[in-house]
Amino acid sequence: MALAALAVAAHLRAQEPIPQPRTSGGCPVESRAFYECAMAKAKTFKAPRTAEGRPDFQGYWRSRNNGIAYDVEPGSGSFSVPPTAGEIIDPADKKIPYQPWALAKRNELRTKGFEDPQGHCAPSGAPRKNNTLFGWRIIQPKGYVTFLYESMHDYRIIPTDGRKHLPPSIKMWHGDPIGHWDGDTLVVDYTNLNGKHWFDMSGNFQSENIHVVERYTMFTPDTILFVATIDDSTLYTRPWTLAFSLERNKEPGYYQLEYACHEGERDLQHFTDDTRQVGR
């Protein structure tokens, strides 16, 4: 009995929302309110500069994203997914505007969390890589903004030299991020994604027609407003947008250690069907 009670207590605890700070950069963390507040602060904030005269984002960052690594939509939780507040700011109902058939597919995928490509150590794509529970380092060599992620040693090399996208025949797990500066906002245009990514652990999915535009705006020395607009007319009825906060990691002496993924994997065959027909 005592064991059962403990198990129930642990289960209840797992279903509680992930504790989140109530503010980030002096703004409330509810997605729409956060976006409005951060945009207002950015109007008067003057970012530190690189030698090239661009906003200097260099250093370690981590996201404060209300648990959307689990679900970009507000949700009441499911297996291994705690309740989430969601981070969609448009549409106003915080739901991805799926076409009906695509919503049905999402609902089916939601029951097959073991098929989440990230669980197979695949690169996470855009914008999900920033949904990580881990951090990353930004460096800004001349002509580039480069993100080195702890999670699965993933990276983004974002050229800001005005080059063009790759031809659409090349589809990749990493896609083709091309950056430019819109005033003090870094804009990253993502194409050439292979469409195999999920946005989260809850089955929200993409196609190879996906086009993502990410915007990074610093509004305090230690806080960046991250906004991503996702367009894919083959899945959604209209573009949709999410926003959350990136916070500077100021832990003294911090640096990223290695997060090898595939090398240490010892259990995936127990969830997927490739050896034991589990789950299908």
Add this chain to the structure above:
Amino acid sequence: MRSVGRWLRTPLLSTAAFAAALLAAPVSADQAGPPPPPPPAAPARAATPARYAPPRLANGKPDLQGIWQVRNTANWSLQAHGGSYKTPAGLGVVVDPPDGSIPYRPEALAIKQKNWASREAEDPLEKCYLAGVPRTMYLPYPLQILQTETEVAIVSEYVHTWRWIPLTPLERYPGYESWMGDPRGWWDGDTLVIETVGHNDQTWFDHAGNFHSDALTVVERLTRTAADVITYEATMTDSKVFTRPWTIRMPLYLHRDMDRILENECYIYAEEAGKPIRGQHPNE
């Protein structure tokens, strides 16, 4: 000068004879007699004198940025080797010891030979594992060097690998063990020096099964010796496996036909091809 004159006065001396003369030097060193002088640097393999003026960052340090790749078979074997199934022949890149061999302890050489026999299954690259250092630098795939005045990133296509090399002092993390090691960098004149410790004992130097222990220290030296060339050198020290430090040297060539690296998602491609690579569960 005199020796140069001798070569010049010997118009019939072929390249092959020149190479044979070089190869003869270590053999004579094995013969009985007084201790031989230190072997001369092999001219065919020596680093180009640093007369080339590299592009520089604002702080005056050489700019190594670009997309680079070797054109050799070091990935298959660091030592001189003939061709075999799926393995092209190669001249070898070990420059010290001068005879091009890797100075294994006897018991370690037996492990290398066992690795060699099982390489088609056991080479970590056959499992799409991280390549480790220095192997990640001479894979037959592109890598990109990105650089600021205080840090260097080396990003490889192969299983989306990055190495982050701080050029400013940073304490080591005690007991750290990893596939790609824990690097620190500094400038020695116009040469970028990278010292990497914190390796695990799981990576190989090449497909031939050359290996190391977790006591490995790698010191790499990157010198831009021509517009399209970085002379890359790495010295391995590992007293558990080798009788003395040893060094490889090779050129990295600049890609003029690529403006971005792409990707090589080895283990995901294997899964997509219906051949998933799975580790063994400890309970099985």
